[in-house]
Amino acid sequence: MTGMPEYEVFAVRYAHREAKRSDHFIGGDPHDGPMPMDYFVWAIRGAGRVVVVDCGFNAEVAARRGRSLLRDPVDGLALLGIDAATVPELVLTHLHYDHVGNLDRFPAATFHLQEPDLHFAVGRHMRHAHLRAVFEVEDVVGLVRMNYAGRVRLHDGIVGLHPGITLYPAPGHSAGLQFVQVNTRRGMVVLASDVSHFYENMESGRPFPIVVSVADTLESYDCARAAAASAAHIIPGHDPLVMQRYPAPSPALEGIAVRLDVAPTGVAPTGVAPTGVAPTGVAPTGVAPTGA
Numbered sequence: 201m202t203g204m205p206e207y208e209v210f211a212v213r214y215a216h217r218e219a220k221r222s223d224h225f226i227g228g229d230p231h232d233g234p235m236p237m238d239y240f241v242w243a244i245r246g247a248g249r250v251v252v253v254d255c256g257f258n259a260e261v262a263a264r265r266g267r268s269l270l271r272d273p274v275d276g277l278a279l280l281g282i283d284a285a286t287v288p289e290l291v292l293t294h295l296h297y298d299h300v301g302n303l304d305r306f307p308a309a310t311f312h313l314q315e316p317d318l319h320f321a322v323g324r325h326m327r328h329a330h331l332r333a334v335f336e337v338e339d340v341v342g343l344v345r346m347n348y349a350g351r352v353r354l355h356d357g358i359v360g361l362h363p364g365i366t367l368y369p370a371p372g373h374s375a376g377l378q379f380v381q382v383n384t385r386r387g388m389v390v391l392a393s394d395v396s397h398f399y400e401n402m403e404s405g406r407p408f409p410i411v412v413s414v415a416d417t418l419e420s421y422d423c424a425r426a427a428a429a430s431a432a433h434i435i436p437g438h439d440p441l442v443m444q445r446y447p448a449p450s451p452a453l454e455g456i457a458v459r460l461d462v463a464p465t466g467v468a469p470t471g472v473a474p475t476g477v478a479p480t481g482v483a484p485t486g487v488a489p490t491g492a
């Protein structure tokens with residue numbers, strides 16, 4: 201790792217909803233039961249840089265969609281010492297409502313998105329209610345306006361954003377979904393976002409039901425695995441287990457944010473975790489297996 205910066209990586213939990221297992225897997229689940237969902241934004245800091253990944257939804261959208269907004273995502277970032285007003289770069293993993301609802305709160309940011317996601321969100325498929333349900337038209341139009349203001353970088357492929365921070369297209373859940381690979385003190389961490397909503401989607405090879413392409417979703421699981429130092433370095437986009445497996449940056453942030461650049465609590469060091477072992481195989485003591 202000579203010369204490559206090692207970054208701090210954070211997840212901020214900003215919303216929550218109650219749900220059932222059958223909500224989260226194509227074809228349902230034979231052992232249906234409660235399976236709540238968390239909502240996150242992420243931040244990368246180091247080498248004099250701050251990169252925020254996604255920006256959550258706002259209170260109005262939370263109320264309309266029946267989600268429990270735990271805190272304004274911008275306030276959550278502020279608790280980490282990150283001022284949205286000065287953040288220079290915001291990576292948008294995709295344009296679904298729970299990832300891009302606060303673009304206007306980042307007045308200094310350049311937005312990074314894979315171009316196919318924008319094309320899909322303004323294209324012919326949006327006449328279908330089923331496909332447009334996961335978008336907020338004002339968010340999409342807002343991004344178009346940002347593009348006309350010269351503030352959007354639309355990519356089509358792998359992007360070396362900075363040394364140690366790389367964006368990878370991983371379509372399936374959305375047409376232009378991307379994940380973020382970050383070099384940390386424990387090796388390459390993958391902020392998978394909605395490549396895998398829960399650990400269990402990837403581990404069991406059963407995609408989340410909101411999909412543009414099931415085939416691409418399954419291929420993108422492997423792309424995320426290949427980019428991570430181990431399976432324990434992959435961070436799913438909506439899994440409450442993330443808050444259990446990783447430590448808070450400080451006692452004051454318990455239950456609000458976690459650090460992802462340090463090993464998950466109780467998990468064997470990556471040096472002894474065989475490559476390709478599913479995270480459940482190294483689940484920390486006291487945490488129920490995700491398949492339970």
Ligand SMILES: [Zn+2]
Pocket residue numbers: 296298299394437438
């Ligand atoms: Zn999402």
